[in-house]
Amino acid sequence: MVVFYKFFTSVFLAIVYVSLSGALTVPVASKHATHSVRSIGRDVKIEVYHPKSKYNTFGAGIDHPLRKRGASLKESSEVFISSHLGANSRYQSGFAGEVASHAFAHQVINGLIVSNAVSNVAFNADGKVVALGSSFFEPSGKIPSTTLSVSFEDAKNTAEAALDGTYLSEIPSTVEYLAKDNGEVVLVHVLQIRNEEAATWYNALVNAHTNKLESITDYVAHATYRVLPITKQNLLEGFETLVDPANLKASPQGWHSDGSTTTAVTEGNNVVSYKSSTTNTSPATGANLAFEYIQNPTVSPTTATNINAALVNAFYILNAVHDIAYRYGFTEAAFNFHNNNFRKGGRGNDRVLASMQDDFDDNNALFSTPPDGQSGRMRAYFFTFTDPNRDSAFGNDLVVHEMAHGISGRLTGGGTAGCLQTTEAGGMGEGWSDALASWTEKTSAEVPDYVLGQYLMNTPNGFRTRPYSTSSTVNPLTYGSVRNMNKISVKCDWANLLHNVYAALVAEHGWSATSHTDPNQSEGNVVFLHLFLDAMALQPCNPTFLNARDAWLQADVNRYDGANRCLLWRVFASKGLGVNAANYIDNNVIPSDC
Incomplete structure (x- = not known):
């Protein structure tokens, strides 16, 4: 049955500047799915708003007017969005995956996109719609004129001053609308501001009538390492020499060529790892791209051989993750x-540009993710809990x-x-990162408690407050725990849930030793990573726990005809994400047919 719904006619809470000591008048938990607070200076923070997402999955799929007409993904998605949401849209991007095609669009008012009102539609192999996510909204006030009162130059000056950075002139600015949490929309200049030295990178939205910085998108994801560590990914386990580790199905020219330029340093089509400057890469130690530096943990990490060993290891790991994700669907498209x-x-x-032994900070690392077509940037620092420091x-x-x-x-x-x-979405982003780290380290069907960062922190507890565990005694976090959590804590909750999903799938389907290179298998660790990535493309912009849960269930329908539906429901419900879960209140109910 086609599900028609009308978006909420009002959304509250404004994007406002708040002082460090300012009190929020709305319970924090109610904002997890729509708001986040970003620091933009020593004394000022900005509260960023994204309209609440509606999300529906449709199992085997529902029909749409253009399905049998051979329409393009763009046409099909725009017509479907219009018919279901009663709003104009503009196709932004899309791609055809192995089991579903995905289209992403923005809401359009007066010919301009609404920057933070987005929708995503997924079509199965039969061309039927299997998922629809949307943060489209119905404005409650007068729509402002598209005539600019503030010039681009003035808006640029405002953004650069507020964000202490420089406009990226190679990325053209745009004029868009921005939805606010009081139901209004404002006209904004949209431009990217970056400060290389301070490791900041923002998409700034400046009011085109008042010249006020209304909102930002922060492209930098920080890894704060007081969380849950890992067991088999540090130099204490010993180095090995690997021969031809590149997966040519993911990196057809290997790791050191982009098809036109070939290097003999830690630079290639997917990644360049360097210290201080992208020209300061690590060279091969011999013929045929042999990179065989001997790392010495008893001396400073800044000695020449240790620098080179670090760049080689980072280059290998980043490329290896690239190749694994590519084989599971994170392709060019x-x-x-x-x-x-x-x-x-x-x-x-x-x-990816990976700055290793970066001296901007310590005891941390970060990854900046700008839009497709702009390099992702990793910056990794020393950990100072030992002498010598750890890299x-x-x-x-x-x-x-x-x-x-x-x-x-x-x-x-x-x-x-x-x-x-x-x-909430940012916290889940941290959780996905922990979960993928855990997945890459498994060497058997055993699923022990997982701890992240023991080596770097030089402590058994590692980065996180609790291990990820199938034991509710060891890790009691549930959906209801999110209510009073910040972003740092949300990550632990979501990653622990995924730890339990992984354990259940492996218990049910077994474990494959070749999952890193062969995604065409039926074992539980293979199934997990397929659903892990498929669900990301299915879920709406700024997803909640509930949205992400539904995306996992729909991903299972798309790829496995729902074979794991009840297994997934049992795990979700065991962590409070049952059928009737809502408003960060635990619910343990599973569907009656499970």
Whole structure:
């Protein structure tokens, strides 16, 4: 049955500046799905708003007017969105995956897109609609004129001053509308502002009538490592020499060529790892791209051999994660990171730039995920809890975690990199990163408690407050725990849920030792990563726990005809995400037919 629904006619809470000491008048939990607070200076924060998403999945799919007419993905999605939401839309991007095609669009008013009102539609192999997510909204006030009162130059000056950065002139600015949480819309200049030295990167939205900074998209995802560590991704386990680790189905020219330029340094089509400058890469130690530096943990990490060993290890890990994700669907058309997309869709010239042994900070790392076509950037620092300091490059769990930010940031929202901005969605972004780090480290069907960052933190507890565990005694977090959590804590809750999903799938379907290179298997760890990535493309912009749960269930319908439906429901319900879960109140009910 076709499900018609009308979007809420009013949404409250404004995008406002709040002082560090300012009190919020609305319960924090009520804002997790729509708001986030971003620091933009020593004394000022900005509260960013994204309209609440509506999300429906349709199992085997529902029909739409253009299905049998051979219409394009663009045409089909725009017509379907219009008929269901009663609003104009503009196709932004899309791609055809293995089991579903995905289209992403913005709401349009007076010919201009609404920057934070987005929709995504998924079609199965029969051309039927299987998922619809949308944060479209119905304005409650007068729509402002599209005639600019503030010039681009003035808006640029305002954005640069507020965000302490420089306009990226190579990325053209646009004029759009912005939905506010009081039901109004404002006309805005949209432009990217970056400060390379301070490691900040924003998409700024400046009111085109008042010259006020209304909102920002923060492209930087920080990894704060007081969370849950990992067990098999650090140098204490010993180095090995690997021969030809590149997966040519994911990196057809290998890791050191983009099809036109071949290097003998830690630079290639997917990644360049360097210290201080992209020209300061690590060279091969011998012929045939042999990179065989001997790392010495007893001396400073800034000695020459240790620097080179660090760049090689980071280059290997980032490329390995790229290849795994690619084989499971994070391809060129799905907004992956490559200089050359080999005419397979998406935008190129956006390989990952990995600054290792970065001296901007310590005891941390970050990954900046701008839109498709702009390079993702990783910055990794020293951890100072030991003497000599420990190098982030040898905490493989940290490196995988950071690369995973790029994956979730690109797949959610159609390559815009602006759809994990609310407290809840951003927290889940951290959780996905922890979960992928855990997945890459499994060497058997055993699913022990998982701890992240023990080596770098030099403590058994690692980065997180609790291990990820199938034991509710060891880790009691549930959906209801989100109510009083901040972004840092939300990540632990979501990652622990995924830890339990993984354990259930492996218990049911077994475990494959070749899951990193062969996604065409039926074992539980293979099923998990397929659903993990498929659901990211299905879920709406700024998803909630409930949205993400429904996307997982729909992903299972799309790929496995719902074979894991009851298993997934049982795990979700065990963590409070049952059928009737809502408003951060636990519910343990599963469907009656399970």
